[in-house]
Amino acid sequence: MELKNSRGLFFAQTREPQISYWANPKMLKLVEGSRRTIPSEFLNWNPCAPDSRSNCPQLHSTMEMLVNLSNPKWRDRASNIYAGRIYSNEDVAEAQTNLRGGMIAISNEYSSAITAYAAMYGRFVSAIDFAAGITQEQSRLLWTGLHDHFNKSIEDFKRGGIISLKGNDLMVFPDDEARSSFESAIFMAEFWTVAHEFSHHIVRDVSTRRDREVVTILRDLTKASSVGAEIRAMSSDQRDEINADLLATLLVSGYFNDTRDPIGVPGSISGAALSLITIAHFRDEWTCDPEDSHPGCLDRIRILLTLICEYYGSESAYPGDSERSHIVVRRVAGLLITFALWVHGSIGMDSKSINNSIATLSVIFEFMENED
Ligand SMILES: [Zn+2]
Numbered sequence: 213m214e215l216k217n218s219r220g221l222f223f224a225q226t227r228e229p230q231i232s233y234w235a236n237p238k239m240l241k242l243v244e245g246s247r248r249t250i251p252s253e254f255l256n257w258n259p260c261a262p263d264s265r266s267n268c269p270q271l272h273s274t275m276e277m278l279v280n281l282s283n284p285k286w287r288d289r290a291s292n293i294y295a296g297r298i299y300s301n302e303d304v305a306e307a308q309t310n311l312r313g314g315m316i317a318i319s320n321e322y323s324s325a326i327t328a329y330a331a332m333y334g335r336f337v338s339a340i341d342f343a344a345g346i347t348q349e350q351s352r353l354l355w356t357g358l359h360d361h362f363n364k365s366i367e368d369f370k371r372g373g374i375i376s377l378k379g380n381d382l383m384v385f386p387d388d389e390a391r392s393s394f395e396s397a398i399f400m401a402e403f404w405t406v407a408h409e410f411s412h413h414i415v416r417d418v419s420t421r422r423d424r425e426v427v428t429i430l431r432d433l434t435k436a437s438s439v440g441a442e443i444r445a446m447s448s449d450q451r452d453e454i455n456a457d458l459l460a461t462l463l464v465s466g467y468f469n470d471t472r473d474p475i476g477v478p479g480s481i482s483g484a485a486l487s488l489i490t491i492a493h494f495r496d497e498w499t500c501d502p503e504d505s506h507p508g509c510l511d512r513i514r515i516l517l518t519l520i521c522e523y524y525g526s527e528s529a530y531p532g533d534s535e536r537s538h539i540v541v542r543r544v545a546g547l548l549i550t551f552a553l554w555v556h557g558s559i560g561m562d563s564k565s566i567n568n569s570i571a572t573l574s575v576i577f578e579f580m581e582n583e584d
Contacts, residue, residue, distance in 0.1 A: 217313035218294035232257040307409040330397040398481030407460035478529040486549035
């Protein structure tokens, strides 16, 4: 595999112009009416420079991070993958390969959809705090109102794109902290999505020759897991997706690096859950049939969070923060899965506290019971 060929594959498959994504006439038109300007280093980015891994400088750094986070044995292959942004009204994130190259494509529609779900997650978390201090009836109204507003906003978004969320109070942030956690949620979700596609290249699901070593690592990791039998019973297509989810999450959390950052795990699972919730709700892929290529997103979220909690569940999610250091990874995972089920509409937040909601999730709950 060579980077030059991977780049060629990206431009041949996507038919994007061979200029910076940010200098694309469609992008310039989009920005024209707004007060925003595109920084010159984005406009002048060269997607075809010899060492360029993307048509966007930000995605280029994401790819460099993923190469550094890879097991040293994979770095040769990893550093020859090209990842680019595409203009498309379809919410795609995909990996393609041929004999001599591998590419990843992520669409503006997909990245914008992530934005809406990240904003909603911020709302969800602050509503949990707020609901603790109001009556049951007020809380019922709060949660149903929020759910309806969110579903309506997504319908608007599907018809009118990100522009339709202008002026929507989902995009209004009470303070800088709320805005910065919204921005980092978007970053982590996109990072995880690219890592998922990158993982397909590392395991070589997209070609016929598989990397035995990576497959063995993943098999060992899931062997003793409480969800191991469930993963082994899946079709090989579906198992490839579960493996890419797991490998992406481990990569992003720094698992293959000597100096693992302790905040890597909560960031990584938040990115994973937000990406999968976006796919599930936006495309209505919550559940699946056994013959589908991808498992349903509710299963993907549950299986991934269970595996991660088996390894890191009792680690602090905020090790450097004296006020929040008692909050463990398992708790963050519980919150994420509760958000997924609430967006899905399978649980109400009205009469029970978040603890009760988490308790309905037998698998996660088992860990809480065993370890607490
Ligand atoms: Zn995949």
